[in-house]
Amino acid sequence: MAELLLIDRAPLASGCVETWTLNDPASRNALSEAVVDGLIAACERAATDADLRGVVLRGAGGHFCAGGSLGGFAKTIGQPLAAGEADPLVPLNRRFGALLQALCALPQWLVVAGGGAALGGGFGLVCCADQVLAHTSAQFATPEVTLGIVPAQIAPFVVRRLGPSAARRCLLTGERWDAAKAQIAGLVDEVVSGDMEAAVQAAIGRHAVAAPQAVAATKRLLLAQHETPLPALLDDAALAFAQALRGPEAPQGLAAFAARKAPPWSANS
Numbered sequence: 001m002a003e004l005l006l007i008d009r010a011p012l013a014s015g016c017v018e019t020w021t022l023n024d025p026a027s028r029n030a031l032s033e034a035v036v037d038g039l040i041a042a043c044e045r046a047a048t049d050a051d052l053r054g055v056v057l058r059g060a061g062g063h064f065c066a067g068g069s070l071g072g073f074a075k076t077i078g079q080p081l082a083a084g085e086a087d088p089l090v091p092l093n094r095r096f097g098a099l100l101q102a103l104c105a106l107p108q109w110l111v112v113a114g115g116g117a118a119l120g121g122g123f124g125l126v127c128c129a130d131q132v133l134a135h136t137s138a139q140f141a142t143p144e145v146t147l148g149i150v151p152a153q154i155a156p157f158v159v160r161r162l163g164p165s166a167a168r169r170c171l172l173t174g175e176r177w178d179a180a181k182a183q184i185a186g187l188v189d190e191v192v193s194g195d196m197e198a199a200v201q202a203a204i205g206r207h208a209v210a211a212p213q214a215v216a217a218t219k220r221l222l223l224a225q226h227e228t229p230l231p232a233l234l235d236d237a238a239l240a241f242a243q244a245l246r247g248p249e250a251p252q253g254l255a256a257f258a259a260r261k262a263p264p265w266s267a268n269s
Helices: 033-046 071-076 089-104 121-127 143-147 155-162 164-173 179-185 196-207 212-224 230-246 249-258
Strands: 005-011 016-022 052-059 109-114 117-119 131-135 139-141 190-192
Touching: 005 033, 016 033, 033 089, 052 196, 089 121, 109 196, 117 121, 121 139, 121 155, 131 179, 131 196, 139 179, 143 164, 155 164, 179 190, 190 196, 212 230, 212 249, 230 249
Parallel strands: 016 052, 052 109, 109 131, 117 139, 131 190
Antiparallel strands: 005 016
């Protein structure tokens, strides 16, 4: 059986970048339990990997991700629980939410790149990215409500990415967006009509000029804005600023700027 999640590591001028590829083309890379577990494990490893600068998340076979796999739920559909029985569907669904949290919390930048289907849970994965590259073939939708299902775990992440108005429109109707419409809505950052590989490498180059520790600290602040009262958030931001200035990256970055040279972590160094 082929690996459902492929992880390839490539060097940068400083550190490395990984490509995580969902590898189940027959299902359009649906999110089975095994795929979710593999992605969570990859996130847990990445969270402590000091050499890893960034992650590119992709799908094999022309599609990004067609959403959650209902195969394991087939026998439960339409079946009520027995009195007092704990529902096994609850922890299964919640585990996907844990994956979305882990992707958002990655200390590295996360680029999603792909075409074809990005539906349901796949749409949720896209919402966790720091940058989204979509081929003109891409189709985005959250069709759960049209199937009598609730887009339970992805809903908060869709709101974070799109804002309440656009999130309501897609979550409550299941309407389908092409890449251009998704860009207008704020889901997609760049529409790629030509070579996706070239676009991915260009995105990596743009992100590789940023200092790793500064990226990690900035991402923590961006994540905390949804959960922390503003005064406490600004206190944390001031502490992060002071720590950055006193740490190793700021002296190197400022000295390189003054000398009109690239800093040591940059792809151009």
